[in-house]
Amino acid sequence: MPELPEVETIRRTLNELVLQKTIDSVTVHLNRIIQLPEEVGEFCLLLAGQTIQSVERRGKFLCFMMDDFTLVSHLRMEGRYGLYDQKDPLELHTHVVFHFTDGTELRYKDVRQFGTMHLFPKGRELEEKPLKKLGLEPLAKDFTLAAFSNKLSGRSTKIKPLLLNQEYIVGIGNIYVDESLFLAGIHPEREADTLTRQELATLFEAIVKTLQEAVAAGGSSIKSYVNGQGEIGLFQHQLKMYGRKGEPCYACGQPIEKSVVAGRGTHFCPQCQPLKWKLKRVKKVKV
The missing domain is CATH 1.10.8.50 (Helicase, Ruva Protein; domain 3)
Incomplete structure (x- = not known):
């Protein structure tokens, strides 16, 4: 399972790859990855038109900060993200695809299929599970x-x-x-x-x-x-x-x-x- 240093590294590279990209549509190939909302169709509908403002981290969770929503993603054992051109063939174990308006795609692959995604109205992500009960952040300024x-x-x-x-x-x-x-x-x-x-x-x-x-x-x-x-x-x-x-x-x-x-x-x-x-x-x- 990726730990804090690995997730922080992924966060930094994603900020180089997807910052200010706008989601045109989302395709979900494995419904259980999406934990919130309950309806996958609603997940896809809410993300359409959203622009990624930044990618943050809370513990081992990635937080995609968008215009109106925060997507909280946990990679679990072997989840990974990669940026592709929309013409690139879809690889095995690709479960979620974020199609951007510029013709590129952020693809989530997970061989073990343990990863999760939660979508919250922006600002609510820290008030609900899975982030609500997390403890001290060891690389934050308030970790004294x-x-x-x-x-x-x-x-x-x-x-x-x-x-x-x-x-x-x-x-x-x-x-x-x-x-x-x-x-x-x-x-x-x-x-x-x-x-x-x-x-x-x-x-x-x-x-x-x-x-x-x-x-x-x-x-x-x-x-x-x-x-x-x-x-x-x-x-x-x-x-x-x-x-x-x-x-x-x-x-x-x-x-x-x-x-x-x-x-x-x-x-x-x-x-x-x-x-x-x-x-x-x-x-x-x-x-």
């Missing part, structure tokens, strides 16, 4: 250490699933949680309320640094991800933890371990990310 610490304070949940919970912090995802926790030297199974103020500050900085570097590299192409121009990301060449089970840690040389935390494959270095709080509790029991 104070806001981050406040979200995590008093939570006895393990830190990894807490960071993956989109109602707390949006968009980080499995790859970048593993990378951020390694950079901060925190074990993925540490409970959030055991982290010291310094550890919270270190983790906060690690999250921002990891995401900024990933965006600069165009995201990570682990499986099939490409941006709106068909280009792969390059951050996978900078990964320190994710996907490196059994390989030596770049910091200490110890083999990287992999376990399952909250149902997700999790990579960590047992030397650089010790489970200190657990060891302390065992010591107290023995005494």
